[in-house]
Amino acid sequence: MDSKYITIYNEIVSNIENKLINPNEKLPSENDLMQKYEVSRDTIRKALNLLEQNGYIVKIKARGSFVLDINKFDFPVSGLTSFKELSTKFNLKSKTIVQEFDLINPDDYLMKQLNISKENRVWKVIRIREIDGQKIILDKDFINKDYVQSLTEEICKNSIYEYIEKKLGLKISFAKKEITVQKATDEDKKLLDFENYDMIVVVKNYIYLEDATLFQYTESRHRPDKFRFVDFARRQQ
Amino acid sequence: MDSKYITIYNEIVSNIENKLINPNEKLPSENDLMQKYEVSRDTIRKALNLLEQNGYIVKIKARGSFVLDINKFDFPVSGLTSFKELSTKFNLKSKTIVQEFDLINPDDYLMKQLNISKENRVWKVIRIREIDGQKIILDKDFINKDYVQSLTEEICKNSIYEYIEKKLGLKISFAKKEITVQKATDEDKKLLDFENYDMIVVVKNYIYLEDATLFQYTESRHRPDKFRFVDFARRQQ
DNA sequence: GAGTGGTCTAGACCACGCG
DNA sequence: GCGTGGTCTAGACCACTCT
Incomplete structure (x- = not known):
C-alpha cells in the first residue's frame, strides 16, 4: 500500500x-x-x-x-535503471550473453572497490549485452556473497536487480557512478563488436543498500559511439 | 537571510x-x-x-x-558547477582563453537547440580551458540575448555564471545534461592539445532559468583521457 | 486585494529496530 | 516497550505575482 x-x-x-x-x-x-x-x-x-x-x-x-x-523518456542511462529495465522500456531487441559466472576470492583491486577483506567471497558475473544484433556493452558485476547467498547463471541471463530486489527483498538505496573514457583493452575488442574504435566508455557503479552498506561493484564498458548519458540537475541554492 | x-x-x-x-x-x-x-x-x-x-x-x-x-569533493563535473567554481575549489592552475566572442544570428541547429526563431540574437562565446598548461576543454556557449543584454570579453575570461547570477540576478534553476563520445573534429584537434586521440567527449548542457525558460546552450568538449564525471543517484521508490 | 507557493509550528499515529 | 524516522493533519504568516 x-x-x-x-x-x-x-x-x-x-x-x-x-x-x-x-x-x-x-x-x-x-x-x-x-x-x-x-x-x-x-x-x-x-x-x-x-x-x-x-x-x-x-x-x-x-x-x-x-x-x-x-x-x-529520453533518459537512457540515468539514475540506477538497469539494462533489463531500459531495454524493455524502449522495446529494444536485446540479448544477454553470460560470458563468465563464478564465485571467487577477491584480488586487491576488488577488495578495495568493495571495501572487503580476503576472507569474503564474491560473485563474479561477466555479461555481454547485445542490441540489434551488435555486441555493445560489456558488464562486469561483483557482488559481495554476504548479501546474496545464492545466485545462478539463469538469474544472470535475466536481471540481477530484479532478483535482488524482488526475490531477496534487499533494498537498493543509492549508487555512486563514475564515467571515464579509457583505451580499449584486448578483452573489450575480443568480446564486443568493436569496429575500429580504440577507446571505451567505462561506467563504474558502486551500489549501496538501504543501510548504507556497499554490496555491489559494477563496471559497464560501452562502445563509445553507442554511449549516451542524460542527466537532469537542479542548481543547489 | x-x-x-x-x-x-x-x-x-x-x-x-x-x-x-x-x-x-x-x-x-x-x-x-x-x-x-x-x-x-x-x-x-x-x-x-x-x-x-x-x-x-x-x-x-x-x-x-x-x-x-x-x-x-570527488565530484568533478556533477550538477551545474562551472569551470571557474571547480578550478578554484581544487586549486588548479587553470587559464581561460577566449577564442571567439560574438553576437550572431542563430543558424538552424542553434534555433533548434535554444528553441528560438531567426529574429533572436545570440551571444556566441568559444573558450579554451587550460589546466596545468594543457589545453583540455573547448567550451562553446550560446546565450539568448533576450535575457543577457550586455556581455563583454572580460566577463568571459572570468565566469559567465558569476556575472549572470550575481550581477544580473538571474536565477538558474535546472539544467539538462547529455554526455556522448564522438569523433574529434579538426577544430578540436587544432584548438586543443590533443595528442593522438581521435575521440572527444561532448557534454551538452541546456540551462534553464527559474521560470523554466531556456536561455543558454553550452557544448563542452573534453579530451577523453581528462574527462571524468561522477554522479550520485538515489533509487526512485 | 486575491491568489500563489515557501516556511514554520504543534500536534498525532504508525511501523520498525533494538535491547 | 522505547526510540526512531515516515506520514499526515490543520493551522499560521510571509513575499511575491497578477490584474
Whole structure:
C-alpha cells in the first residue's frame, strides 16, 4: 500500500505522460489539489516536490506549478535503471550473453572497490549485452556473497536487480557512478563488436543498500559511439 | 537571510566537512535536533532531507541518520558547477582563453537547440580551458540575448555564471545534461592539445532559468583521457 | 486585494529496530 | 516497550505575482 503522496504523485505523472496535462500548462494550485484529493497541503506539497525532483514540473513562487516539456523518456542511462529495465522500456531487441559466472576470492583491486577483506567471497558475473544484433556493452558485476547467498547463471541471463530486489527483498538505496573514457583493452575488442574504435566508455557503479552498506561493484564498458548519458540537475541554492 | 532549515543544513554540512561528525557516525535524532536548534520537527526534517539528497547522510527508519563516507569533493563535473567554481575549489592552475566572442544570428541547429526563431540574437562565446598548461576543454556557449543584454570579453575570461547570477540576478534553476563520445573534429584537434586521440567527449548542457525558460546552450568538449564525471543517484521508490 | 507557493509550528499515529 | 524516522493533519504568516 503506497502512501497518499506517492499515489497522488503517480496519478499526476500518468496525467502528464498521457498528455492529459500538456507541457507548459499550469497544474491546479496546491489549494485546489488539497480539495480534489481531500488531503492536507503538506501531502500535496510532498507529491509536487517529488514531481519537481524528477523533472516533471517547475514550481514558481506566486505563479504556480508548470509542466515541463523535457522528455522523460529520453533518459537512457540515468539514475540506477538497469539494462533489463531500459531495454524493455524502449522495446529494444536485446540479448544477454553470460560470458563468465563464478564465485571467487577477491584480488586487491576488488577488495578495495568493495571495501572487503580476503576472507569474503564474491560473485563474479561477466555479461555481454547485445542490441540489434551488435555486441555493445560489456558488464562486469561483483557482488559481495554476504548479501546474496545464492545466485545462478539463469538469474544472470535475466536481471540481477530484479532478483535482488524482488526475490531477496534487499533494498537498493543509492549508487555512486563514475564515467571515464579509457583505451580499449584486448578483452573489450575480443568480446564486443568493436569496429575500429580504440577507446571505451567505462561506467563504474558502486551500489549501496538501504543501510548504507556497499554490496555491489559494477563496471559497464560501452562502445563509445553507442554511449549516451542524460542527466537532469537542479542548481543547489 | 536564509531560512532556518537552510541555516541548519549548512551548519551540519560544515560539521561533516570539518570532521566534527565522522563518517558512519550517527547524527542526533530528530527530536534531539529539535531541542538543540529550538525549531519544529518539520524544519529539522527539511534540513535532513537536503543532506540526504546531496549525499551527506542516509536516513534509516527506526535507527537514525548516518553520515556517509562518500567524498563529496570527488565530484568533478556533477550538477551545474562551472569551470571557474571547480578550478578554484581544487586549486588548479587553470587559464581561460577566449577564442571567439560574438553576437550572431542563430543558424538552424542553434534555433533548434535554444528553441528560438531567426529574429533572436545570440551571444556566441568559444573558450579554451587550460589546466596545468594543457589545453583540455573547448567550451562553446550560446546565450539568448533576450535575457543577457550586455556581455563583454572580460566577463568571459572570468565566469559567465558569476556575472549572470550575481550581477544580473538571474536565477538558474535546472539544467539538462547529455554526455556522448564522438569523433574529434579538426577544430578540436587544432584548438586543443590533443595528442593522438581521435575521440572527444561532448557534454551538452541546456540551462534553464527559474521560470523554466531556456536561455543558454553550452557544448563542452573534453579530451577523453581528462574527462571524468561522477554522479550520485538515489533509487526512485 | 486575491491568489500563489515557501516556511514554520504543534500536534498525532504508525511501523520498525533494538535491547 | 522505547526510540526512531515516515506520514499526515490543520493551522499560521510571509513575499511575491497578477490584474
